[in-house]
Amino acid sequence: EVQLLESGGGLVQPGGSLRLSCVASGFTFSNYAMSWVRQAPGKGLEWVSGIGGSGSSTYHADSVKGRFTISRDNSKNTLYLEMNSLRVEDTAIYYCAKGDQWLVRSDFDYWGQGTLVTVSS
Amino acid sequence: QLVLTQSPSASASLGASVKLTCTLSSGHSNYAIAWHQQQPEKGPRYLMKVNGDGSHRKGDGIPDRFSGSSSGAERYLTISSLQSEDEADYYCQTWGTAMGVFGGGTKLTVL
Numbered sequence: 063e064v065q066l067l068e069s070g071g072g073l074v075q076p077g078g079s080l081r082l083s084c085v086a087s088g089f090t091f092s093n094y095a096m097s098w099v100r101q102a103p104g105k106g107l108e109w110v111s112g113i114g115g116s117g118s119s120t121y122h123a124d125s126v127k128g129r130f131t132i133s134r135d136n137s138k139n140t141l142y143l144e145m146n147s148l149r150v151e152d153t154a155i156y157y158c159a160k161g162d163q164w165l166v167r168s169d170f171d172y173w174g175q176g177t178l179v180t181v182s183s
Numbered sequence: 184q185l186v187l188t189q190s191p192s193a194s195a196s197l198g199a200s201v202k203l204t205c206t207l208s209s210g211h212s213n214y215a216i217a218w219h220q221q222q223p224e225k226g227p228r229y230l231m232k233v234n235g236d237g238s239h240r241k242g243d244g245i246p247d248r249f250s251g252s253s254s255g256a257e258r259y260l261t262i263s264s265l266q267s268e269d270e271a272d273y274y275c276q277t278w279g280t281a282m283g284v285f286g287g288g289t290k291l292t293v294l
Contacts (some may be wrong), residue, residue, distance in 0.1 A: 097283060099227075107219070107227065107274050109283030121281045157226055167278040169217045171242055175226045 064088040064172045066158050071177030078148050078181070084141040084158030084174055092116070092136040095161030095168050098143045100154035101176075110156070111143060115164035126152075148181045155179075185211050185279040187286035194292040200263040203289050205275030212256035214277050221288075222271040230273075233258045265293050 070082040084096070097112040111132035112121045120132050131144040141158050155176040161168035186208040195201035207214050218230040229242040231251050239251030248266075252259045262269055270293040275286040 099283070099285075106272075106288040107221075107276070107285045109276075109285060112283060121283075123282055159227075167283075169229065169232050170219070170227075170276070171229045173219075173227045173229070 064160065066160060066172060066174035068156065068158050068174045068177040071156065071179045073180045073182065074148055075183050076148060076150055076181055079144070079146045080148065080179060082143040082145065082156055082158075082177060082179070086139045086141065086158075086160065089160070091134075091139040093164055095164060095166045096132075096134060096141045097159045097161065097166075097170060098132060098141075099157045099159055099170070099173075100152075100179075101157070102151070102154040105154075108154075112161075112166040113141070114166045119166050121166055145179070148179075150181050153179060153181045184208065185214075185277070185284050187216065187275050187277060187284055189273075189275060189286040189289045191287065192290045192292070194294055195265055196294045197265055197267065199265050200261060201265060201291065203260045203262075203273050203291070205258045205260075205286050207256040207258070207277070209256075211277075216258045216275045216277045218251065218258075218260045219274045219276060220271050221274065222268065227274065230260065233260075262291075267293055269293055 065087045098110040129147045157176045158174045159170035160172040162171040188206040213235040215234045219227040221227045231241040233239045233251035237253040274288045
């Protein structure tokens with residue numbers, strides 16, 4: 063059974079930093095791309111960042127480029143999102159999503175339950 | 184610019200059928216999209232991929248009541264024999280050159 067468990071969310075001040083983690087199980091982690099998708103309160107889904115199976119290929123949305131970095135540790139079956147220079151508008155539930163193939167541009171066939179990030183003074 | 188357009192809301196009666204639409208922006212009419220369901224207070228769930236030729240591939244455990252189709256730049260999700268648990272937000276999603284794109288979502292109400 064595929065499981066994705068996010069952690070690392072919390073309350074942070076504007077300008078602060080946070081690192082999210084997503085531990086995966088139930089599949090061969092290194093064979094599949096992964097992405098982070100967020101949802102601001104009462105809003106729709108927004109893709110944030112994606113990474114290929116090997117970790118060598120990464121994409122970021124323009125809204126987070128230069129501030130967020132996606133990475134993965136295939137030996138630990140873990141996906142990360144390093145978030146710096148956080149803004150109030152980054153407040154959202156952050157979901158990790160598994161791709162259905164190795165390439166970044168793959169369908170999200172499994173989702174985690176999300177972790178809440180609140181940016182506020 | 185790649186944009187996915189969805190109606191904000193839809194409604195249908197218990198036991199009836201409903202067809203949700205996702206429209207691809209000009210120049211992208213051959214793109215495949217994916218449909219995701221988000222029930223209240225839950226994380227999203229993958230439903231299916233719908234290709235430009237109308238073929239579709241469903242995710243694990245998705246009931247036969249859910250099906251996909253296409254016409255031109257429109258991609259459809261049809262839910263038949265509506266049940267109360269189908270009341271949810273439905274999002275379409277695709278990929279641009281180097282970024283993921285979501286539609287704004289359709290809130291489905293089961294009457």
